[in-house]
Amino acid sequence: MPQSNSTATPPAADKTPYADKVERLWTDSYGWVVSHSTQILIGVAIAAVIVLALLGLKRFGIHLCRDRENRGHWAFILGRALARTRLWFMVAVALQLVSAYADAPGFVSGTASFLFTIASVLQVAIWARVLILGLVEHRSVGASAEDAAAIGSAMNIIRLLVTVAVFAIATIVILDNLGVNVTGLVAGLGIGGIAIGLAAQGIFSDLFAALSILFDKPFQRGEGIRFDQTTGTVETIGLKSTRIRSTTGEQIVISNANLLNKELRNFDRLDHRRMIHRFGVTYQTTPEVLEAIPSMIKKIVLAHPKCTFLRCGMAAYGASSLDFELQYDIHSEDFEEVFTTNHRVMIAILKRFNDDGIEFAYPTQTTFTAAPDGTLVMPYAEPAAPKAKATPAA
Structure with a gap:
């Protein structure tokens, strides 16, 4: 049988999975809007009220943040957290409310839930970061100018550590909700954290000890303290060490972690x-x-x-x-x-x-000598015998 010289026509290219998902989302959304228009309008109205309420809370938070003199107080911290409420979080909340109320089809509902999960986790991470940093600032309220400067220097490191920790946890939560196996990631982060902690153990121990001193305030600059056999006045509280002026004149530099491990006596806080x-x-x-x-x-x-x-x-x-x-x-x-x-x-x-006529005693030795007849010669005058009382005449 003779073979045909014509070449076979290649099959039509299949649509990519991404294109299929977009087309399916459009089809399901259009059918859902047409068949559930009333429920969607009611859901949109409810979502609009929720969004307006969130916008109102955000404006209230911005108003609380205007008073810079109360920086570090709880009202300012709460206001700053509310002011960090993002618009994309409000939109995600609205979509989730409309999807849940209007009984959206599975693919539309899944997409809304996916966006709501990501937006909610990121928004909670932002709020948590603001509140944690605000708590650190709250502990510094009333600190001296030098202590406030030390806290300001430490805030850069604290801000970096808090940001990395919060958003690392947020990333793990998002991936876990998306069905990704995060066991290996968590183990890797744990091992990496242990390695970094061991490498910088001394630095972090002194840093957190400095923060403990600044926030817990076992002593402050200018106060007299005693530890071990050293007594002096605190001159400077740094991020790595504390400098103390000894009563004998020399300056003593001791690491913060080592200082907190000792028994301290604060002489400036005695009421008596x-x-x-x-x-x-x-x-x-x-x-x-x-x-x-x-x-x-x-x-x-x-x-x-x-x-x-x-x-x-x-x-x-x-x-x-x-x-x-x-x-x-x-x-x-x-x-x-x-x-x-x-x-x-x-x-x-x-x-x-x-x-x-009361005499204080001092170390003495008394020597007793004897007369030729053996009678002791007392080294001090013997007390005179009391005089007899005269008998009254009859």
């Missing part, structure tokens, strides 16, 4: 300071005088302003003294005032003891 003094009087002091010393010192302490007497009494028999302990509080946050008041109390006690 307790003074504890031990002193001794000589063993020659009579018991009557020893009993009178606590009440005597109590009157001296209470005579000074901002002083509260706690206790005073004999505490121990010392090697060369009868030891007393005095405790009282000075109610003042100013260390200079506390120091001056304590000085005046000590001087007043010394004057009173001198006036009453």
